[in-house]
Amino acid sequence: MLAFRNLLHDRVRFAVTLVGIVFSVVLSAVQLGLFLGFTRATVDVIDQSNADLWVMSRGVTHLESGVPFSESLRHLALGVDGVADAQAHIVTFGTWERPDGAREGVMVVGTERDGAMGQPWNLIEGSVDDLDRPDAVIIDELYKEKLGVTQPGETVELRGHRARVVGFTRGIRTFTTAPAVFTSLANARDYAGIRADQALYLLVKAEPGADHARLAEALRHRLPDVDVMTTVEWSATQRNYWMFGTGAGVSVLIAAALGLIVGVVVVAQTIYAATVDHIREYGTLKAMGATNAYLYRVIVQQSAISGVLGYAVAIVIAAAVAHGSQSGTTAILLPWTLAAALFVLTVGMCVSASVVSINKVTWLDPAMVFKA
């Protein structure tokens, strides 16, 4: 009763507290959403590959740094028990020459056309089978403007070779500024300057029920000169490289942490100021027989109410921002798990911000009520 009424009684201060919390939560939600968006962008090509294992040259640290090796390893891989299929695959940087002559860096993704792995997904225009056509490429609609194309049928050049846009995907982002360009394996070799008997990766499909870790071990034994990782391991390696190895993810996380710290400081300051303003009331309660626990409850309730209301406003704003970001090349993801974690974090942040105020009333002398 007292906690809620105290908050509503001083509406200006309450509004300032809420604004502080909302700012803090929105900032944190957007930063963490960016982190999730970036993370997904770094690993989408791996996670959506439909492969169970990846084979690559020794020492490759991230997807875009593949080193060519002989495609003949594919046949060795197919001979390992538990392997259902193995496909050559190419993911590497290339240079896209727009119709107006400008050049853009792209990530060429070349896939075997008779396989079921490494294909583009979320197509909104054209079909995967269109990649069977000569010089065909599929790009994401988000990058139309960047790549200088507006509709299927338009042609550009990649490393001096013609490329015709035959379809568009939706929502396939990359963490680097280079958009994914899906094409056939043969085209990819031309676009990236890779010999016809070489590949950058082998995508491996396991037999149903096969243990991926054991299969990886068997492949390593059979292919001792290359690295073999399960898709989960490779995805984690790629994610860690871009998010933490480059520091990009750390900076986003630091911004999110700063948002939370700002929230703690704002809430602590306003709750403390409110406590000081109401100190005589707390003294009166103590004189009347209130225990410290009762006073703590009042203060913590004030903080928690502020936190819950601030969160409610903030999450709506953050959801709107996240929704708006879906039409841009930088996605802010706000899954319910992040929203729930932020709720716990926000209320926890607000309650922890009460500590200074709690300390103040703990040592409050109730005899102060007799002082004019």
Place this chain on the structure above:
Amino acid sequence: MAAAISVRQVTKSYGEGTAAVHALSRVSLDVAPGEILVMMGPSGSGKTTLLSIMGVILRPTSGVVTVAGREVTSLPERELPGVRLRHIGFVFQGFNLFPALTAAENVAIALDLRGERRPAAMTRARAALEAVDLGDKAQALPANLSGGQKQRVAIARALVGDPTVILADEPTAALDSQSGRLVMDLLTRLAREQQRAVVMVTHDDRTLGYADRIVHIEDGRLREGEAPTTWPEETRSWGFAPARPALAFE
């Protein structure tokens, strides 16, 4: 009759050795149920210290305080709020109401401290406001009440928990004469009807006519023979004769 509150040889000192300040020196005092005791004395004489000790807010350096027959000076710190909650009601010079709460909620909070559920607490609070003739102001915020009404709400809050003792610190100091008289009438009536012991610190001579007994404190000691033998003009102006013309001193 057993004392509602009893103070025996109470001393309170601040500091140690030659720098020690003796706020109270060997003070003894009993207040009976239904009795109104007025404490007077100059600023710094020890009145507030004694009131704080009687209210179990401050521990004496030595001596014994008994509230409702229970010796409280030796109780551990954690039990003292419970003694205040059950046995002491406070009325303050500045009313000390909670500005965000209605009059009824201000009274009910005394019951909330005891863990009483809100509907029952609000019912009792409204009844307490009726008893101080403020039943129609139950939903009013303190800011919308006059000084006298605020003090009556404070009295209702002090009484709603059925305390043994009411400790009032300058209850009329912030009130005009009419409001002061109303408050003193009320405090006296309720003390008599409900047999509450009332201990009142005041500089306001107009309240002396309500006292059953007046004690004068100076330099931390109860002094005898220095109370006024005639009632001041202001007291007469309220139209009340002293309840006990012969003043009692310890």
